[in-house]
Amino acid sequence: MEVRARAPGKIIIAGEHAVVHGSTAVAASVDLYTCVSLRFPTPSDNDDSLKFHLKDLDLEFSWPIERVKEALSELGSCAPSSPTSCSLGTMKAIAALVEEHTIPEANIGLAAGVSAFLWLYISIQGYKPGNVVITSELPLGSGLGSSASFCVALAGALLALSDSVSLDLSHEGWLMFGESELELVNKWAFEGEKILHGKPSGIDNTVSTYGNMIKFKLGDLTRINAGMPLKMLITNTKVGRNTKALVASVSERTVRHPNAMASVFSAVDSISNELATIIQSPASDDFAITEKEEKLEELMEMNQGLLQCMGVSHSSIETVLRTTLKYKLASKLTGAGGGGCVLTLLPTLLSETIVGRVISELEACGFQCLLAGIGGKGVQICFGGSS
Numbered sequence: 001m002e003v004r005a006r007a008p009g010k011i012i013i014a015g016e017h018a019v020v021h022g023s024t025a026v027a028a029s030v031d032l033y034t035c036v037s038l039r040f041p042t043p044s045d046n047d048d049s050l051k052f053h054l055k056d057l058d059l060e061f062s063w064p065i066e067r068v069k070e071a072l073s074e075l076g077s078c079a080p081s082s083p084t085s086c087s088l089g090t091m092k093a094i095a096a097l098v099e100e101h102t103i104p105e106a107n108i109g110l111a112a113g114v115s116a117f118l119w120l121y122i123s124i125q126g127y128k129p130g131n132v133v134i135t136s137e138l139p140l141g142s143g144l145g146s147s148a149s150f151c152v153a154l155a156g157a158l159l160a161l162s163d164s165v166s167l168d169l170s171h172e173g174w175l176m177f178g179e180s181e182l183e184l185v186n187k188w189a190f191e192g193e194k195i196l197h198g199k200p201s202g203i204d205n206t207v208s209t210y211g212n213m214i215k216f217k218l219g220d221l222t223r224i225n226a227g228m229p230l231k232m233l234i235t236n237t238k239v240g241r242n243t244k245a246l247v248a249s250v251s252e253r254t255v256r257h258p259n260a261m262a263s264v265f266s267a268v269d270s271i272s273n274e275l276a277t278i279i280q281s282p283a284s285d286d287f288a289i290t291e292k293e294e295k296l297e298e299l300m301e302m303n304q305g306l307l308q309c310m311g312v313s314h315s316s317i318e319t320v321l322r323t324t325l326k327y328k329l330a331s332k333l334t335g336a337g338g339g340g341c342v343l344t345l346l347p348t349l350l351s352e353t354i355v356g357r358v359i360s361e362l363e364a365c366g367f368q369c370l371l372a373g374i375g376g377k378g379v380q381i382c383f384g385g386s387s
């Protein structure tokens, strides 16, 4: 039996970083996916190993299952229906298993992803030989939530073939989980994100699990139904960065300047709430849409200014801001910042010619532009070979 799971990436429209400190944030799924295929060997395969293949990167990892059992012996009693956090001791044992393989220096950030894989696999499936293949349409470490979509897709595939979840195995094509299963997938993915982000807010795994557009605060989500079209240009500066380090740097600044940072986080909370209200309120004609777009642009600019206060902007991000401003377009970083991706609101009445010019100018700077669909479905699974 083979199962595949796919989970979308995300954009954060307002509130990144501040959301880690309890502020409201607004996020939407993007139609770029991480896909996980999981298969257990049959007795005739005579294969007693756990294999993990990162197909796009052409990297393969394999451990004899007895070796995993010996290294992670205390994980045997885990229950897939009760997500738990990875202890420091287990993290060290997992790191030792990962170090048994050579990861190219250029991809060293992947070690955390391999650790999250081992943690989720053994916690949910125990010491069972298995074959896991990963492909991803998302740029890794760019602010589009590849880490969360990786954890959600993994948790989805692993739970789909566990005793904790009962699904219609004969269903053809992509299938959605029920509410209680989604909650379980989301909780396990959050545990994986902890390994990748250190202190995640949970917004990325939540939007990847449930899809749509959401407002998120302190672990609670509210679905947002957009009352207006929303088109965003995503510009990848291609400047690499690491979410865990950036989240930690904001926390350090908060320790140094607690009162000032509390005001920054409170301002972001107001921005996210106002932005969500504007997006949700219905707009009947072009005039009403334009009026709302202008307010959204102003809020995005204000949010960007506050992200600068948190110390997570970057010269490459500033270049995108300056370039889009020439066309009177508002932009802000999305995700952890420090490079990565920038969002630009594309007003409904903006001509295709201008969009083309903006994209050409950004690409001439060496950036990569994409127009992804936003607000689509969350995690889905598929049994057998059909798509």
Ligand SMILES: Nc1ncnc2c1ncn2[C@@H]1O[C@H](COP(=O)(O)OP(=O)(O)O)[C@@H](O)[C@H]1O
Binding pocket: 034, 054, 109, 110, 111, 112, 113, 114, 134, 135, 136, 139, 140, 141, 142, 143, 144, 145, 146, 147, 148, 150, 196, 197, 241, 242, 243, 244, 335, 336
């Ligand atoms: N498809 C994948 N395969 C393996 N690891 C992945 C994959 N996608 C994400 N990761 C892990 O997540 C890390 C990037 O996460 P992060 O720094 O949070 O940025 P983002 O979530 O914005 O892409 C990678 O360095 C890797 O460890």
Ligand SMILES: C[C@@](O)(CCOP(=O)(O)O)CC(=O)O
Binding pocket: 015, 016, 017, 018, 019, 020, 142, 143, 144, 145, 146, 147, 197, 199, 200, 201, 202, 203, 204, 243, 247, 334, 335, 336, 337
């Ligand atoms: C900075 C943060 O708000 C979002 C990080 O997103 P990404 O990993 O850069 O895609 C962290 C979090 O909410 O866990």
Ligand SMILES: [Mg+2]
Binding pocket: 145, 146, 147, 148, 196, 197, 204, 243
């Ligand atoms: Mg991430």
